[in-house]
Amino acid sequence: MAKWLDDAIFYEIYPQSFMDTNGDGIGDFQGIISKLDYIKELGCNALWINPCFVSPFGDAGYDVADYCKIAPRYGTNEDAKQLFEEVHKRGMHILLDLVPGHTSIEHPWFQASMKAERNEYSDRYIWTDSVWEVPENQGSLRGVSERDGSCILNFFIFQPALNYGYYERNRPWQMSPEDEGPKATLEAMKEVMRFWLNMGCDGFRVDMAGSLVKNDPEGKGTIALWQKVRSFLEEEFPDAAMVSEWGEPDKSLQGGFHMDFLLHFGPSHYNDLFRCEFPYFNKTGKGDIAAFVEKYLENYEKSEKKGLICIPSGNHDMDRLARTLDTEEQKVAFAFLLSMPGAPFIYYGDEIGMRHVEGLVSVEGAYSRTGARSPMQWNDEENAGFSTASKEKLYIKQDETADRPTAEKQMADGDSVYHEIKKLIQVRQAHKALKSKGEIEFVYVEKDAYPFAYVRSMEEEKILVVLNPSGQEASFACDLELGEVIYSFGGEAKKEDGKVVAPACSATFIRVS
Ligand code: NOJ
Helix, strand or coil: CCHHHHHCCEEEECHHHCCCCCCCCCCCHHHHHHCHHHHHHHCCCEEEECCCEECCCCCCCCCCCEEEEECCCCCCHHHHHHHHHHHHHCCCEEEEEECCCECCCCCHHHHHHCCCCCCCCCCCECECCCCCCCCCCCCEECCCCCCCCCEEECCCCCCEEECCCECCCCCCCCCCCCCHHHHHHHHHHHHHHHHHHHHCCCEEEECCHHHCCECCCCCHHHHHHHHHHHHHHHHHCCCCEEEECCCCHHHHHHCCCCEEECCCCHHHCHHHHHCCCCCCCCCCCCCCCHHHHHHHHHHHHHCCCCCCEECECCCCCCCCHHHCCCHHHHHHHHHHHCCCCCCCEEECCHHHCCCCCCCCCCCCCCHHHHHHCCCCCCCCCHHHHCCCCCHHHCCCCCCCCCCCCCHHHHHHCCCCHHHHHHHHHHHHHHCHHHCCCCEEEEEECCCCCCCEEEEEEECCEEEEEEEECCCCCEEEECCCCEEEEEEEECCCCEEECCEEEECCCEEEEEEEC
């Protein structure tokens, strides 16, 4: 049962921007292979790669036109196979990004579905009975097909929703998940999963996993659908790992996912931590963590204290961490990210403090996300060692500031964010209480206050984590007996007169009994 997930530390690769080996200005699979040792050296043992399949790239590949073929700009299916092998040779694992909710309009299924004459794909997407019927509260694509109908959209205008049926139905064209069309869609998606798992990938990060069955306010239809996928995986690929972009772990874990992402949108309060006017992990000391913890605990309880909620450092959809946090603040933030339950996810470049590139024109449907997707900065060579293409041909403009961080510089500097993360990963991996499945109990969380403390535990091991991102010393009353300090940054938190006192901008992990 995907045991490897228990101590997985993920590195997210946005393939366009990681490493280009053929000089076209866009990253590729051989580039990823060439940097596997770098990722392993950092301590990450698992990868998540954003969609790398044939696509017109209107939404950076989240608009798939052929689920079973690697986009030529990244290489071939043979390269993918080689990547899986090279990953496994190093004792690592790899998740591909499955986009089951929608395709590109260029997908042959959609092209066939637009035809007036009924065919195998007529019900693969959700169509109203007439182009004059515009579905309520949902975007639709109209007037482009020979077929008379409006097609429901999932995201951008070129991403029609695949048909998994409706949980509550009030129009004749809304099918049940048990109807033939929706059942065939699910079978087709299982076939896609089978294809890549057979080739050697270890599982999937699933895009918009909670949105497949429509009109499903409590998620019951979508949970039932994923349970079918779970049975299929159990039978054919019991070690396949499934991580959902859902944001409701009580539902996704019921659906058979192993872990769920904490989302930066919706009610999670994730942005209170790192990305708002006064982030908690910032020295001003004006942030609040209480609302985040309240929501986190709600989900933790609802998912039977499994705590399998993955908190990413960032991803291709949000601003770079370094946009709001300075170097020291980033280090304290990583002490948090690498000591919480659930698998940590480090977004490529965050380990070297890559900055958000400002003022860019949107590339491949990224809009405000573009600045977080700029090419990796490896060294001081041309294009920071990312590509030999001329600067104008790079996928996205790089950070051009003279002091831009690079992997090489960070690795050479013992005080860098890179080395702090590396140290934190080693500490996490050496203590089972700190790993994904260790329990968590919050011991000091107050509205608008610092520090923030929790105990992670597994069997007899208990570790108190004290985080004080603020620029002022901060303390809290504590009756725990403090033991050995196993990690600290910015000075150690100490017990004085019944209080734990944490230095300004510090993180301490201490054994407690
Ligand atoms: C979530 C992905 O992370 C995002 O990049 C994409 O645009 C949407 N889903 C649509 O697939």
